Amino acid sequence: MIRTNEPGWREQLRSVIGPHGVDVAFDCVGGGVGEEVFTLTAGGGVFVHYGLLSGTPLSAECLTGRRDVRVELFRLRDIVQKDGGQHLSGLFAPVFESLRRGRLRTAVGQRIRLSELPGHLKGPAAGPAGKILIDPQR
Template sequence: MLAAVADAPGRLAEAVAVREVEAPPAPGAGEVVVRMVASTVNPSDAVTVSGAYGSRTTFPLVPGFEGVGVIEAAGPGVPPGAVGLRVLPLGSAGAWQQYKRLAYAWCVPVPDDLPDEVACFAYVNPLTAVTMAERFCGPGVRRVVVTAAASAIGGQLAELLAGRGIAPVGIVRGTPGRTVAEPSRWRAVITSDDPGWRERLRAETGPGGADVVLDCVGGDVGGAVHALTARSGVFAHYGLLSGTPLPAECFTGRGARVELFRLRDVVRPTGGRHLPALFAPVFEHLRHGRLGTVVARRVGLSKLAAHLGSPAAAEPGKTLIALQG
């Protein structure tokens, strides 16, 4: 079968090559083999391939944490009728290959009314957005700041918060051609490259500061936003797009509480048994046209390595990988 493989840590464009590899063996007890249909490229793939998680990453590695496929073979102990089910195969990387072997417990059945190109994107961003909105933005929360507001998950967070009657303040970097989705959902959008952006944020959040910050940037921008978060507030840190950790002073206990949100901690506690219930609200949103993902380009698996090294890979929108192409 074809697979995209990183033999050693590095940048996606340099580390990943597509080649023929051995197909997975027959599934063992409680296991299935999934014929992958579609996957996508996420920042988490780039971070993992970079070697940032050295203690839990082994090379050679097939990247890909998100995708959809069909169960083609099942081992002993798998429920009757599993073969033929369309599923999200979670719990590990490995979506950038034509067949993936894994425990059936990590397969989330996909509703029949969700197309592959919608279901493919149900995991990383929508599940993160739904979980964080539920966890951090309950009753009484009004002043919310979202960093990387022009990102796909930034738009999804704004959509969910609008349903709660909250118009967040968005922080963007000011990259040419990038802007927030649905500007009407935002109280204000502030560019961190502009002089005086901190003063403008202070004016938007008021003298008490933000109740909640949803931050996936870190670095100096994250540190500056943390300083403008209410002492009684929550700074939810769930990503590191800047590549630089939050300043040490964010963790001294003298400011807002920093909560590190990791999606893997949400999906792993019961070994996959709670996943159908966890995804139910995500599927419901997707079914009603919410939390959508803009697909900017489609590439076959055989062309993926070339795509990762092209300028198109840096353009706005997501890449849909056709795994059988």
């Protein structure tokens, strides 16, 4: 595993993938990390951008600067806005089924009551590693 928060990750990744790059690259981070991943996409390859975890968008130059790489954007908000949310339950059905069967998991760092959510969002961002689970039963 290569962690992008550790020094030398770019060089380590480049040594693993080789000089020609990858045929398909997936980016859910955006910002500088996403742009770095984009540069590792081989000519004739596909760059799939599906998230913005860094909070920083990819530069326009990144998305238009190389004509030899196809850029595919997948953003849920675009899909929801396009059809007014009419098909949202159908889109999520396979995801919920996978959750019920235990195929999808995520680390829960903290459980909070729904009534605690406003105060929690006003507090410091740092907390235990993992997702925040809003538990209406608690």
